[in-house]
Amino acid sequence: MGRFAHIADVHLGSNREKAMRDLEIKAFSDAMDRCISEKVDFIIFSGDLFHTGIPDLSVVNEALRKISEVKDTGIPVYVIYGSHDYTPAGTSVIDLLTTARMLQKVVKPRMEGGKLCLDSTRDPATGARLWGISARSNGLERKYYEILDRESLEAEDGFKIFVFHSGITEFKPPELVQMETIPISYFPRNFDYYAGGHIHSSGIYRQPGYDNIVFPGPLFTGYGKDLENSARGEKRGFYIVDFDSKVRKIQFIDTTACSWAFLEFDATGKSSSEFSAEVSRGAEDADIRGRVVVLKLRGTIESGRTSDVDIGRIRERLISNGALHVYVNRHSLFSREYSAVNYVETDLRVLEKKLILENIGNYRGSIAALGGNKGAERAEELLASMKQESKLNESKADYASRKREEAIALLGINNLLGADER
DSSP states (O other): EEEEEEEOOOOTTTOOOOOHHHHHHHHHHHHHHHHHHOOSSEEESSSSSSSSSOOOOHHEEEEEEHHHHHHHHOOOOOOOOTTTHHHTSSHHHHHHHHTTSSSOOOEEEETTTEEEOOOOOTTTOOOOOEEOOOOOOGGTTTTHHHTOHHHHHOOOSSSEEEESSSGGGGGGGGGGTTSSSGGGGGOOOOOOOOEOOOOOOOOOOOEEEEEEEEOOOOOOOOOOOHHHHHHTOOOOEOOOOOOSSEEEEEEEEOOOOOEEEEEEEEEOOOOOHHHHHHHHHHHSSSSOOEEEEEEOOOOOOOSSSSSEEEEEEHHHHHHTTTSEEEEEEEEEEEEETBBSSSSSSSSSHHHHHHHHHHHHGGOOOOGGGGSSSHHHHHHHHHHHHHHHOOOTTHHHHHHHHHHHHHHHHEEEEEEEGGGTTT
């Protein structure tokens, strides 16, 4: 009997505030300790181990400390890129940890006759075989699935695991209607386990020809929606899977790292001063000591402005009363005096994609590859590159030069620029 852990969407480094970063690391450390105590044969990280491809070195150091403990017990760690692990420059911290033999990537692609072929990674202790496709930002990995040689993968024998980091069209949560997804028919059939990532809620799905399609959801993360769902009682964790020639047991392991408090207030029919007083009283009376607090404000204020609600003072009061951290969601709070809204979108990447697609048609340049859908893809990759923070001890001039070179490479205009222009 073999046993492995399936973990996804750890997003180490997603939190900047110390209390939340400590909880993020705690959730990861607890998961690694549990893998050791459960004596798993190997661990799969199916994408987004880190929140960015080049994270803060202090975050990398904490992660490396725990991964080293796992490796010291003889447990191999298999990994693919998630959409956040990908970097336009081509090298991320995942590659560095792979070179250091802390991680082992299971993505082994090659092109044959216009088809994407994948080679397997064999786990030495159990004989299980792993194949994988990494993600790219904004769901751009779809093109890989479109040319995937599924037939050859389906013909392979043994216990087979397919590792991926994409939403699946047939199982897409209704609140993620704008998310780019991959149809299940693009995946190879009859694998024993599909180790998924990218969807931030846990679930096990099945369809004829596709058993055990599994998303663990995040261990913690700093996304507002994840924090709200955690405060509403959604468990966070990962899966441990027992198998021989087939999957025998899939067990969810809870890694909830803290206590939560969810406070929700409706402004409908109230003035801004009345609503502000109600929120202040409710926050004062709530049991929040030692908890992460999610404060959700919604509804339409009858008179006054939303800015009249003194969120800063309320947050400070909650912290002084013992809250570990306070996250405020006021996306659904409006005022009758100010009701014009052009876009309401809580997922920034979805909003960015919408705006790029709406405006790419205005491109009038001479380089055809920068227009249309291809141009939109390059624009998304360029935006992702520009979001990367400077490296430790990197000067502003060096950072600007590096970003310029990355932009030139991404846009494919290197051969159009003379030495003086570059």
